[in-house]
Amino acid sequence: MSGFTLAVHELSFVPEGDEVVVGRLDTGSYAVFPPDGAELLKRLTEGMALDEAAAWYEETFSEPVDVEDFVATLHELGFVRDADAAPVAPAAPVRFQWLGRAAFSPVAWACYLAVLVAWSVTVSAHHDLLPAPSQIFFVKSLLLVQLVITFGQVPLLLAHEGFHILAGRRLGLPTKLRLSNRLTYIVAETQTNGLMSVDRRKRYLPFLAGMVCDVLVLGTLGLIAENSRDGDGGFSLTGRLCLALAFTVVMRFVWQFQLYLRTDLYYVFATALGCHDLHDASKALLRNRFWRLVHRPERQVDEGQWTEQDRKVGTFYGPFVLLGFCVLAGITVFASIPVTVSYFRLAAHAVGSGRIDSHFWDSLLSLCLNAAQTTALIVLSRRKRREQRRAAPTSLNERVN
Template identity: 40%
Template sequence: MNGTVRLHRLTMVTEDDGVMVGRPDTGSYAVFPEEGAQALRMFADGVPVGEVADWYERTCGGPLDMDDFLETLADLGFLHTGGPVAEQRRVRWQGLGRALFSWPAWAAYAVLVAAAVTMMVRDPGLRPSYHQVFFTHYLTLIPLTVFALALPCIVVHEAFHALAARRLGLPSTLGIGRRLYYLVAETRLDSLLSVERRKRYLVFWAGMLADVILLCGFTLLSLALDTNAIPSWIHKLCLAVAFTCVLRLIWQFLFYLETDIYYVVSTATGCTDLQNASRFRLRTGFRRTLRLAPPTPDTEWSQRDHAVARWYAPLLFAGYGFSLASLAWAGIPTATHFWTTVADRLGDPHTPFWDLVDAAGFLLLSGLQIGLLVHVTLRDRRNRSRPHSPQGALT
C-alpha cells in the first residue's frame, strides 16, 4: 500500500477522551484516539498509506486494520475522491458578529439593562406578569398579534446564536425543530465542534442575552409610549411582547429538552452526546425492568458521556415526567376550555358574527400548528437513520 490518501479540509480539537475530528462544511464529526488523529495528519501531509501503517504498528505495538480505517473515513465523508480541495470560504456576517459582541456593544447592553431594571423598581406595572398578555378580550387577536411581534424576537434570539458563532468564522443554519411535544426554532451549529470548548460558551449564552436585551428594550419602549396621545393598547402590547421574552428565558432552564443551558452543562462536563447517551441508558433500564433484551446502540458514546449519564439520566426522566404532568394538569384542560368555547360559539345560532370569525381564526391557527408539529415529527423520524453531529441544535 504505497499510495496516498487525500482528505477534505478537517479540523481537530483535543477532547478529554480523544480528538474531535470533523468537516465543518458538512457537519460530520467523530472522536478519534490520538493515534488515529495523528494518522490523519500524516495522510494530510502526503505520507503513503504503507508508511502510516508501519508508524502505527511501531507506536501502538499492533497493526492497524487500514481497510476498516479507510472505510470509516469514507463513511464520515472525510476522504476526497477527486478534484481540488475546496478553499475555506469566508463566513458571511462575520463582521456584524464581532461588532455585536465587542466591548462597546457590551457597554450599551449594560446601560439598557440598568435603565430597564431601574424603571421596573420604580413602577411595578412594568414588571413582567402574565396579566400583560391579555391586552384585549378577543381570543384570536391575542395570539395573532403577540405571535406576529414575538416571531421577530425569536429570530433575533437565534440570530445572536448564529452571529456569535460567525464571529469565529463558523457557519450555521436556521430551522424548526421539536422537543417532546413543543415546536421550537433552532440554530444548527455543528461547526462548534471545530473550536475549543472555552470558545463555545458565548455562543450558547448569546440567545439568552438577546432575550434580556429585548425584554429591557420593550419595557422601556412601553414606558415611552404610555402617553395620552397614543392609544393605551399599544404600550400594553409592548409589555405583552416583553413577557414572551421572559417565557423564553424560563424555557431555557428546561435543560432536559436540549435548550441552551443543556449545551452549557454538556460542554462544561466534557460530554459530546450526553442527551442520547442518557436516553439509551433509560431505554436499557426500562427494558431490563421488563426483563426484555437490552437495546442495541446505533452509535458509540465516550466514557465521559456514559459517566455523566449516570446522574443525568434520572434528571432527564424527571424532566420528561414534569413536562407530561404539566400537559395533563394545565395544557390539556386549557386546550379543552378553548375548544369547548369554540364549539359553543359555532353551535349557537345566536353567536355574534365577529365571535364566529374569532372562533374560525382560532381553528385555523390550531390546525396550522398541529399540522406543522406532525410534519416536523415525521421529518425527524426520517432523519434518524442519517449521520448526525452530536452537537445538536440551539433553541
C-alpha cells in the first residue's frame, strides 16, 4: 500500500451540523460522513498516498484507521474511479439558468404575490369561487369531464415540475424532468442531481417551488373564472372549466401534506431537521418497536445504517405520519367520495332513464372507460406483485452468495 494513491471522482463537501454530506454532482450519489472521515477523504482526493493518509489520520485524531475498509466503502458509494479511466469531463453549463433566476427574482415574486392577493380579495367577495367537488362537473357530458380532467392536468402538472426544475437550475444544478409509469398512471418527477451539494438553506426553494406554482395557477384560474362571467353573473364555460381544473390543483396542493410519503413538504421537513433518510428510518424504527413488543428480535433491522439524527427524529415522527393519514382521510371524505357519488348518480340517471339519447351513450362510454381503467389497474397490480415474488428468491440467493 506504500505510495499507492486513489483515483477519486470530483466530490462536494457540505458541512451539516456535526456531519459532512459528501457526494458526486454528476450522479447524485451522496453519503453522510463524520468530520474526521470527510477530512481523510479530502486528503485522498488531493492525491495523498494511502499509507501517508493513515499516518496523518492517526497523528491528527490520535487513533488508527482501517484504510482498506474505508476505501472499500468509497468503492461501494461509487466515489472511486479506475486509475486508467479518464476523469469525468466537467458538466456542461446549465441551460436556462437565467430563466430560473428570472422566475424567482424580486420582480417575479412581486407578481406572484399580486396574483395571490387579487385572488384572495376576489374570493372573499365571491364565495362561489372557493374550490368545491361539484365544480368538477363543469358540463353535462361525463365523458368530456373525464377526458378534460384527466388530460387537462397534464400541462398543470408539467408547470408544477417546471418550477422545481427552474428553482434547481437557478442554483446551477442539472435538474431535468423524468416521466415514469406507475401502474396505469404516468408520473412526472424532477431529478435534482447535486441538490445536496449546496448549503441547506438553499434547498428549500427547489422543494417548495412546485407548491408555489400550484398557488399561482390556482389564483390565475380563479381570476379568469371571475372575469369571464356571463352577463347574468353566472360562470361561462371558460369559467367553469377553470374552476374544475382549479379544484384538481387544490387537491394536488393538499396532497403534499401527506408526510408519510416522500412529498415536497416531507423533504422540507426532513431538511429543516437535518435528516437524510427520515422516511425509511422512521418506518424501520416503528417496525423494530413492533418486533420487540411481540418478542421477535430476529426480525429487527440494524438501526445503525441511519444517522443518529435520523434515528432521533424518527422516534417522534409518528404524529406527523398520523397527520398525513388525516389529510388522506380528509381528501377521501371531502373530495373523492363526493365526486364519486355525484358521478355515479349522474351516470345512473342517464343510463337508467329509459331514453337512448346522447346522455345515455355519453354516460355509458364514460362508465366503460372507467371500468377499463380499473381492470387495467388490477391486472397490472397483480402482474407487478407476481414479478416481485419471482424476483425475491433471486435477490435472496444473490445476498447469500
